[in-house]
Amino acid sequence: xxxxxxxxxxxxxxSREVNGKPxxxxxSAATTQKPQSVLDAMNSYYENSNAxxxxxxxTLAVEATDLYExxxxxxxxxxxxxxxxxxxxxxTTTAINHIAYGWGLHHLSEGDKILLTIMxxxxxxxxxxxxxxxxxxxxVYLDLDDDFGVDTSELDKVLDERxxxxxxxxxxxxxxxxxxxDVLSKAAASVGAISVLDAAQLVPHTNVDVxxxxxxxxxxxxxxxxxxxxxxxxxxxxxxxxxxEPAEGGGEMINVVERHASTWAPVPHKFEAGTPPIAEAVGxxxxxxxxxxxxxxxxxxxxxxxxxxxxxxxxEVPDLTIYGPKDVSKRGGAVSFExxxxxxxxxxxxxxxxxxxxxxxxxxxxPLMKYLEIPATARxxxxxYNVPEEVDLLVESLHKARGIFGLV
Amino acid sequence: MAGLDELYREVILDHYRNxxxxxxxxxxHVHAEGNNPSCGDEFFLDLLVEDGVVVxxxxxxxxxxxxxxxxxxxxxxxxxxxxxxxxxxAGKFRIMMTIDEGENPVDEERPGSVLGDLEALQGVRKFxxxxxxxxxxxxxxxxxxxxxxx
Numbered sequence: 404x405x406x407x408x409x410x411x412x413x414x415x416x417x418s419r420e421v422n423g424k425p426x427x428x429x430x431s432a433a434t435t436q437k438p439q440s441v442l443d444a445m446n447s448y449y450e451n452s453n454a455x456x457x458x459x460x461x462t463l464a465v466e467a468t469d470l471y472e473x474x475x476x477x478x479x480x481x482x483x484x485x486x487x488x489x490x491x492x493x494x495t496t497t498a499i500n501h502i503a504y505g506w507g508l509h510h511l512s513e514g515d516k517i518l519l520t521i522m523x524x525x526x527x528x529x530x531x532x533x534x535x536x537x538x539x540x541x542x543v544y545l546d547l548d549d550d551f552g553v554d555t556s557e558l559d560k561v562l563d564e565r566x567x568x569x570x571x572x573x574x575x576x577x578x579x580x581x582x583x584x585d586v587l588s589k590a591a592a593s594v595g596a597i598s599v600l601d602a603a604q605l606v607p608h609t610n611v612d613v614x615x616x617x618x619x620x621x622x623x624x625x626x627x628x629x630x631x632x633x634x635x636x637x638x639x640x641x642x643x644x645x646x647x648e649p650a651e652g653g654g655e656m657i658n659v660v661e662r663h664a665s666t667w668a669p670v671p672h673k674f675e676a677g678t679p680p681i682a683e684a685v686g687x688x689x690x691x692x693x694x695x696x697x698x699x700x701x702x703x704x705x706x707x708x709x710x711x712x713x714x715x716x717x718x719e720v721p722d723l724t725i726y727g728p729k730d731v732s733k734r735g736g737a738v739s740f741e742x743x744x745x746x747x748x749x750x751x752x753x754x755x756x757x758x759x760x761x762x763x764x765x766x767x768x769x770p771l772m773k774y775l776e777i778p779a780t781a782r783x784x785x786x787x788y789n790v791p792e793e794v795d796l797l798v799e800s801l802h803k804a805r806g807i808f809g810l811v
Numbered sequence: 812m813a814g815l816d817e818l819y820r821e822v823i824l825d826h827y828r829n830x831x832x833x834x835x836x837x838x839x840h841v842h843a844e845g846n847n848p849s850c851g852d853e854f855f856l857d858l859l860v861e862d863g864v865v866v867x868x869x870x871x872x873x874x875x876x877x878x879x880x881x882x883x884x885x886x887x888x889x890x891x892x893x894x895x896x897x898x899x900x901a902g903k904f905r906i907m908m909t910i911d912e913g914e915n916p917v918d919e920e921r922p923g924s925v926l927g928d929l930e931a932l933q934g935v936r937k938f939x940x941x942x943x944x945x946x947x948x949x950x951x952x953x954x955x956x957x958x959x960x961x
Contacts, residue, residue: 746874746875747875748875748941749875749876752938756814763850765851769851779851807815808876809824
């Protein structure tokens with residue numbers, strides 16, 4: 404196992420206790436913990452350089468602007484692109500809304516289709532429902548194959564020139580399944596549709612070279628990759644960003660404002676109305692610095708080995724059903740499961756008494772839950788700071804849950 | 812683990828696995844639906860109220876042991892009772908889910924207000940995030956009773 408154990412010391416929260424037990428944090432698919440370097444970078448910004456960006460000639464304003472823009476450069480470099488193609492947003496959800504309102508609303512009309520997959524997070528469903536409502540377009544879904552991957556075998560039946568947008572996840576936050584990025588981006592291009600990649604789970608857990616993916620847009624969040632909440636990124640192909648309208652208007656995003664009309668600032672600033680989350684951008688930059696220093700290849704190797712170990716250990720627990728691919732080359736580290744007739748909320752409560760944090764519920768993917776015909780799952784998700792002993796504690800606690808509920 | 816023992820009492824697991832009055836009513840009745848959007852728990856309630864008395868009731872639901880057991884126990888507690896007594900019971904249930912430990916919320920003076928099995932849900936108070944689970948059936952009941960009042 405690629406051992407990143409020493410990194411745990413960089414995360415202050417990992418040394419705390421919960422209910423008298425050492426914290427076992429297995430909810431990184433919801434949000435990740437933050438290393439000291441991220442916290443320090445944000446504090447240092449407020450202690451030394453706090454000012455508004457892109458306005459004012461004083462020293463602090465210049466420093467704040469430099470810090471903000473250098474964070475953009477770092478985050479862009481992390482996914483292999485230029486800072487001119489990366490807009491900061493509030494997160495993945497906001498980035499997808501930007502595409503929906505800034506591109507979808509202006510390019511769709513009645514009878515057009517938006518192609519999604521059934522494993523999407525609500526963030527990649529609801530914005531398109533809104534666009535469909537306003538334009539008369541309709542949503543079409545691809546189902547899953549037997550191994551929880553997106554079934555692209557029937558793609559030809561739904562793909563035609565009325566499809567204008569293909570939007571899909573790179574990695575399911577429920578099943579951990581990787582999305583068929585290559586197939587769907589090519590399918591979109593073949594009918595002149597744009598492809599949108601929800602990379603909220605993908606960028607934190609894989610080596611992403613965005614220019615090589617073949618998609619038109621990509622969205623991801625800082626807080627799922629060791630950075631703060633409240634910031635994320637929207638990447639787009641240069642020509643797509645140019646043709647996209649701003650979804651929000653205000654200060655910062657303009658060139659000239661007249662009484663009745665305005666012109667926009669150049670990309671990416673035209674998508675950043677109002678004072679941005681500056682400290683958060685600085686923290687985001689520090690987070691990608693941290694991940695780059697560890698090396699994403701090491702992160703991937705570590706997650707694969709701990710996920711394989713978890714799948715192996717969990718399969719030993721009687722009555723436990725895993726919802727997701729068993730092959731670690733087809734998946735990430737989010738492992739959803741059910742345990743007999745014990746409801747996932749009850750599992751989460753019992754695990755919490757042992758200091759173990761897992762997510763229970765529909766994971767903001769209710770259509771997927773309906774499709775799988777389950778009301779909810781419990782989900783353990785892993786990141787670079789998790790160690791195999793934590794998997795052992797999870798398994799031990801699941802046995803305890805079986806005992807409390809009288810499963811034999 | 813004392814907390815977990817108090818939370819998952821045998822009577823709760825029994826109601827969870829064998830919910831009382833599961834199903835729907837046909838004919839005249841009021842219907843209310845409750846859900847907790849954050850967790851997906853659902854509770855559907857049919858009530859037949861005649862002359863101020865709940866004469867029949869049926870429930871369908873899905874969710875955690877606490878939400879479903881609370882609903883099942885509620886069914887046992889309300890059928891055959893007057894709406895006034897049920898309102899009283901609901902008030903006592905709310906108090907039980909919020910009062911400090913040690914106080915006895917149960918008032919034996921009014922026959923309709925005895926919590927009975929429902930007292931098993933006292934353990935939920937130690938798990939504040941789960942109180943909304945126990946409340947789901949009762950907020951659904953309030954909706955249903957509102958309909959009978961109008």
